[in-house]
Amino acid sequence: MKLKIAVPSKGRISNPSINILEKAGLGLKYNNNRKLVSKTHNENIDIMFARASDIPEFVSDGIVDMGISGIDLIKESESEVIELTDLNFGKTRLVLASPEDSKINSINDVTSEMTIATEFPTLTKKYFKNHSLEPKIVKLSGSTEIAPFIGVADLITDLTSTGTTLKMNHLKIIDTILESTIVLITNKESFENKKPLVEAVSSSVKGVIDAVGKKLIMMNVKSKDLDAVRKLMPSMEGPTVSEVLSKEKTVAIQAVVDEEEVFELVNNLRKAGAKDILVVPIERII
Structure with missing residues (x-):
C-alpha cells in the first residue's frame, strides 16, 4: 500500500508544510522542488510537489491520497475533500475592499451594476449571491490591488493577513468573505481504503501541531x-x-x-x- 501526499512546490506555505512533515517523521530524501516526487524515510509514503491551487483537485480526483492546502483554495475549487487537521499557520482572510476615498463603505453600498476584480471568482460570486447581488466578476491572476485605479473594477476581493498591503495600496476593507488557514486533507476513497496510513500521517502531523509552544x-x-x-x-x-x-x-x-x-x-x-x-x-x- 503506497500513499502519496501533495505539498506546494513554492510560495508562502511550501517550506512550513515541508517542515511539519519532516518533524512528523516523514523526512524527504529529495527536498528539491525541481523534482516532481520525493521519497520519504517511510518506504510506503511519497511526497509530490504541485502548485498550491492544483492540490485540492488532485486530492479530490484521487491523483494523490493526501495534500496540504488552504481552505480558500479548497472552497474556490469546490473540491470534495475531507479536512483532517488544521496546521495552525497561514491564517488569512478573503476580503472585499474598495478605494479608501470611495463612498463604498459596506456591502450595502454595492450594486449589481458594479464590477469586482478577483483571483477568487467562485467564492466572490457566491458571496454576492448570498447578498442578492450579481455584479460583474473579472478574474485576474495577480496585482488585484491596482484594478480599481486603472478602471478595471470598482472593488476587489483579495487575500490578506494583516490588511497592510491593501492599506499601502489605498484600499479599505469593507467586509470579510472567508477566513482561511492551512489544512491537511484527504479524499473519501483514500480515507476508507488506506485508513491506517492516512491516520498515521494525520496523527503524527497533529502531534507536531499540539507540541508547538x-x-x-x-x-x-x-x-x-x-x-x-x-x-x-x-x-x-x-x-x-x-x-x-x-x-x-x-x-x-x-x-x-x-x-x-x-x-x-x-x-x-x-x-x-x-x-x-x-x-x-x-x-x-x-
Whole structure:
C-alpha cells in the first residue's frame, strides 16, 4: 500500500508544510522542488510537489491520497475533500475592499451594476449571491490591488493577513468573505481504503501541531518538598512522579507546560525545593 501526499512546490506555505512533515517523521530524501516526487524515510509514503491551487483537485480526483492546502483554495475549487487537521499557520482572510476615498463603505453600498476584480471568482460570486447581488466578476491572476485605479473594477476581493498591503495600496476593507488557514486533507476513497496510513500521517502531523509552544520540565525533588512542588505544576494530565534510587528520599517529576510559563515556573520550583531542573523541547505530542 503506497500513499502519496501533495505539498506546494513554492510560495508562502511550501517550506512550513515541508517542515511539519519532516518533524512528523516523514523526512524527504529529495527536498528539491525541481523534482516532481520525493521519497520519504517511510518506504510506503511519497511526497509530490504541485502548485498550491492544483492540490485540492488532485486530492479530490484521487491523483494523490493526501495534500496540504488552504481552505480558500479548497472552497474556490469546490473540491470534495475531507479536512483532517488544521496546521495552525497561514491564517488569512478573503476580503472585499474598495478605494479608501470611495463612498463604498459596506456591502450595502454595492450594486449589481458594479464590477469586482478577483483571483477568487467562485467564492466572490457566491458571496454576492448570498447578498442578492450579481455584479460583474473579472478574474485576474495577480496585482488585484491596482484594478480599481486603472478602471478595471470598482472593488476587489483579495487575500490578506494583516490588511497592510491593501492599506499601502489605498484600499479599505469593507467586509470579510472567508477566513482561511492551512489544512491537511484527504479524499473519501483514500480515507476508507488506506485508513491506517492516512491516520498515521494525520496523527503524527497533529502531534507536531499540539507540541508547538510546549516544553517538558523534569526535576528531582526531596519527598518532603513534593506537595509544595506538585501544587506549582500545571500539566496536561497532572505531573508524572517516580521514585529515584538514591540515599535521600527523592522523587523525579516531569510535566508538559506552556512555553510562556517556563521562566516564572522554574524560579518558583527552585524556591520550593526542586533541583536538577531540565527544560526540554517537545517534537510531538500523541
